[in-house]
Amino acid sequence: MSSADGQEPTTAAEATATPGANPAALTNEQVASLFHEIADVLEIQGELPFKIGAYRRAADSIAHSPIDIMTAYRAGTPPRLPGVGKAIDEKLAELAATGRMGYHERLVAAVPPSLVTLLRVPGVGPRTAGDLWRALGVATLDDLELAAREGRLRTVKGISAKTEQRILEGIAEVAARPPKRMHMAEARELADRLVALAETWPGVASAQAGGSVRRGRETVGDLDLLVATDDQAAVLDEVHRAPGVERVVTGVRGGGYRTSVQLLRGPQLDVMTMRPGREGTYLVHFTGSAAHNVRLRERARDLGWSLSEHGFARIDESGEVVTGDGAELRTFATEAEVYDFLGLPWIEPELREDRGEIEAALAGTLPRLVRVEDLQGDCHTHSEWTDGKESIETMAQAARQLGYAYQVLTDHSWSLTIANGLSPTQVEQQRRVIGDLNERFAREEAAGEAPPGAHPSGFRLLHGCEMEIRIDGRLDYDDALLARFDVVVASLHVGRRQSRAQLMARYETALRSPHVDIIAHPSGRKIDQRPDLDLDWDRFYRLAAETGTLLEVNGSDERLDLDDRRARAALDAGCRFTIDSDAHYLSEWDNVRWGTAMARRGWLEARHVANTLPREAFLAVMAEKPHRV
DNA sequence: GCCGTTTTCGGCCCGACTGTTTTCAGTCG
The missing domain is CATH 3.20.20.140 (Metal-dependent hydrolases)
Known part of the structure; x- marks a missing residue:
């Protein structure tokens, strides 16, 4: 097992290191990934956390920008991006002009590119990865596994035989776990079922899904379930015994208010419980996104409060959070009250990605989202x-009962033979079928015989x-x-x-x-x-x-x-x-x-x-x- | 490295768990 095996494949680094690469061809995502790689390496090198954070913020800002950054720089009109100051601006300009970024190239050359793959192992963070590489030359997952099996990890300061064992288990876990995320529809259905189940448990006041499901992300890694109850221990016990739970990942944690379980042939489920009447901050916290929460906590801090899932705690003159018995903790029943406390209108979960929603909330320009x-x-x-797979009539009747005022039937055109596309002659035949159906719908509506649920203005099938x-x-x-x-x-x-x-x-x-x-x-x-x-x-x-x-x-x-x-x-x-x-x-x-x-x-x-x-x-x-x- | 109707310097988001360096740093969500 040489260290060349198990090397992770190409990164954006290698793409930009190519002489003559066309800088304008770099997408915002690719540029962002360069800065994430810078952050990765700085992290492994043990740089200042705030510097690392600055690169990550800049990367996210670049990735989320509606403007094509490289094109803008080459046109001499670099946009003003939050989190991009003088140093990063210069790096972007260099990248736009030359297709390369010297700082990035020097950094990634300083550590093996495969080193970041070690971070996938639970319990191995950037600090440990850096230490292992410097002390043992461990650069790949294979290196790590070999060193652990030979008992060499424990020779590194801060790593015991027990930690070594945990790392071995972690490697097995990484290998066994495909990085698959559930699609939105599947995740939503599962979340709805879990909420319905939780609502049947004794002592449960309410239950709802948080996390990326609630934010409507296209794929979902794990599920978050929030349960309001006066008997937290009983609810967590119900979770552990619930049907479909394969195993308990982490038992009761967080001072007895949360737990994580692995669902059978499904994702991990994180369950948080809270007392009824104080769901607000919990819901905000476990809905996320992490980036949105960071912004909220910054804002809380500006107002003299420290915000966590449990509520708002006072910050004293020295900047320390006031804790202990009798310390004030402001809690709220609803999210709207939490946002209001921060001087913001309630923000729709789908917007909570730190893509400008805080600024829009402050300016009073949040969109009224389509429903x-x-x-x-x-x-x-x-x-x-x-x-x-259904007849025209069956589809139309369904659309009608769903309460639509119209459905556009859009069968494929003839060159798409794999989908049995329609010839012009068939199109004309289809038009007559649609015309007949619409006549019938009109007659039924005139006679007051429209199906239940039908739209008050009636229903028509449109030909597309x-x-x-x-x-x-x-x-x-x-x-x-x-x-x-x-x-x-x-x-x-x-x-x-x-x-x-x-x-x-x-x-x-x-x-x-x-x-x-x-x-x-x-x-x-x-x-x-x-x-x-x-x-x-x-x-x-x-x-x-x-x-x-x-x-x-x-x-x-x-x-x-x-x-x-x-x-x-x-x-x-x-x-x-x-x-x-x-x-x-x-x-x-x-x-x-x-x-x-x-x-x-x-x-x-x-x-x-x-x-x-x-x-x-x-x-x-x-x-x-x-x-x- | 970024940023500022408190600041051009000194801050920068929070809590819990874990192991171990027994007072805290690293990791995670």
């Missing part, structure tokens, strides 16, 4: 005529298509046919590996078409399966805004495309949207929940989303391009 109930129709659905933007760049139906659809959704499934220029040219044709209303799932990604298309995103958003072409937030939980960051960037560029299910099955109508979560995380309001419009207004917008929502 699932705002959706009046669904613009992207399929039937068994192509690759859907999901038109392929072909590999040769042409649209799949001619203009005469396209003009006859109520709604044209364009998308790109084939030729995904074309160059950025080719892909952009294809999208540009669709965006500039007077008939294309919506671009479906623009990035083409599938979570954990397929990467994004290689696009010039800034240009894409600009074209969409300029041509008044709507961009879809596709709610299929393996797509979620646009994702939250892209939706936010597109919004800032002036784009407008739809939120759609892309339903192929009856069960997939629900996808709009996940799409809406993404849209909310992207700061979208109902007024930015075309399918929140009533039917007549929606059709009026679709009739004219550019679409002005």
